[in-house]
Amino acid sequence: MSTPAFEVTPFRPRRWLSNGHLQTIIGNFLPRKDRLPPCSTELVEVSPATRNQISSQVLCHCHWQPESVRRHRLTVILVHGLEGSSDSQYIVGNANRMWDAGLNVVRMNMRNCGGTESLTPTLYHSGLSGDIKTVIEFAIRRFGVERAALVGYSMGGNLVLKLAGEVGTSQQALRSVVGVSPALDLGPSADALHLPSNRLYERRFRAALLKRFRRKAMLFPRCYDPAQADGVKSLRDFDENITALYSGFSSASDYYYRAAAARVIDTIAVPTLVLHALDDPFIRITPESAAKLSANPNITYVETAHGGHCAFLESPNNATGYDGYWAEATLLRFLLAHA
Numbered sequence: 001m002s003t004p005a006f007e008v009t010p011f012r013p014r015r016w017l018s019n020g021h022l023q024t025i026i027g028n029f030l031p032r033k034d035r036l037p038p039c040s041t042e043l044v045e046v047s048p049a050t051r052n053q054i055s056s057q058v059l060c061h062c063h064w065q066p067e068s069v070r071r072h073r074l075t076v077i078l079v080h081g082l083e084g085s086s087d088s089q090y091i092v093g094n095a096n097r098m099w100d101a102g103l104n105v106v107r108m109n110m111r112n113c114g115g116t117e118s119l120t121p122t123l124y125h126s127g128l129s130g131d132i133k134t135v136i137e138f139a140i141r142r143f144g145v146e147r148a149a150l151v152g153y154s155m156g157g158n159l160v161l162k163l164a165g166e167v168g169t170s171q172q173a174l175r176s177v178v179g180v181s182p183a184l185d186l187g188p189s190a191d192a193l194h195l196p197s198n199r200l201y202e203r204r205f206r207a208a209l210l211k212r213f214r215r216k217a218m219l220f221p222r223c224y225d226p227a228q229a230d231g232v233k234s235l236r237d238f239d240e241n242i243t244a245l246y247s248g249f250s251s252a253s254d255y256y257y258r259a260a261a262a263r264v265i266d267t268i269a270v271p272t273l274v275l276h277a278l279d280d281p282f283i284r285i286t287p288e289s290a291a292k293l294s295a296n297p298n299i300t301y302v303e304t305a306h307g308g309h310c311a312f313l314e315s316p317n318n319a320t321g322y323d324g325y326w327a328e329a330t331l332l333r334f335l336l337a338h339a
Contacts, residue, residue: 126255164270
């Protein structure tokens with residue numbers, strides 16, 4: 001299966017926002033209005049209970065079109081980034097747009113996110129692509145949906161691309177996949193976060209991750225040693241001391257290699273869109289991965305000069321009703337073109 005030609009309109013950054021840091025920061029803090037209808041709340045078991053451990057569940061907020069048309073409409077599963085949730089502004093913004101287009105929308109929280117630390121004894125990490133596969137299967141089984149698509153931002157982008165590479169053509173309901181600023185080369189991106197120019201972002205991620213880990217240690221004291229958080233100065237430190245230790249990896253480097261979508265992007269077999277800004281402060285896509293993305297006929301790989309991390313802010317146009325969120329408008333057109 002090859003992806004039909006998809007025309008991407010050029011990205012033109014909003015006036016005074018050609019700097020990647022400004023795009024990233026302002027894009028993260030611009031308020032978004034939630035116009036979504038009431039959701040149904042679903043807990044999806046992604047890992048069964050064992051003799052010594054409770055099951056793991058993820059929380060999904062689902063917005064279904066009327067029952068008479070629901071199963072025939074494309075169902076989009078939205079996956080947030082590191083320390084985000086189903087309420088992250090880019091998730092809400094996309095969900096509004098997709099709902100207005102007549103699509104079913106599932107806002108998925110990764111394990112522990114969205115206030116769900118008590119629903120799983122495990123941590124979350126960039127390799128848990130199987131959780132998304134389970135949510136797709138749940139939507140098919142429970143609600144009879146016929147067609148599904150995945151949209152992931154940053155860490156969520158890595159997860160959806162990793163899953164797409166792993167399933168190939170075996171998941172017939174999966175029609176398309178989109179990764180926005182995807183962290184598909186985990187090691188180089190983690191190291192870029194530790195650059196002096198990016199310490200603001202790293203400190204924010206590190207503080208949130210450590211706060212969550214300490215809460216997990218309180219909830220599951222037999223599973224976690226809070227002393228492992230001592231001396232964590234970087235994201236790589238966190239993954240070395242905590243993620244690898246408690247998630248079955250031998251080291252941070254082993255985790256970054258095994259969990260990275262970069263390993264499997266050449267086997268992606270469904271129409272896929274990847275959006276990456278060259279001025280993204282900390283997401284790095286290596287030349288080798290960029291070559292793989294470009295060589296796969298099923299992938300539309302778009303590199304823009306500007307856009308920052310998960311931002312891509314253009315100037316709004318009140319006359320046409322365009323809100324200036326270029327990535328969201330572009331990925332929706334891609335989903336509809338492959339629905």
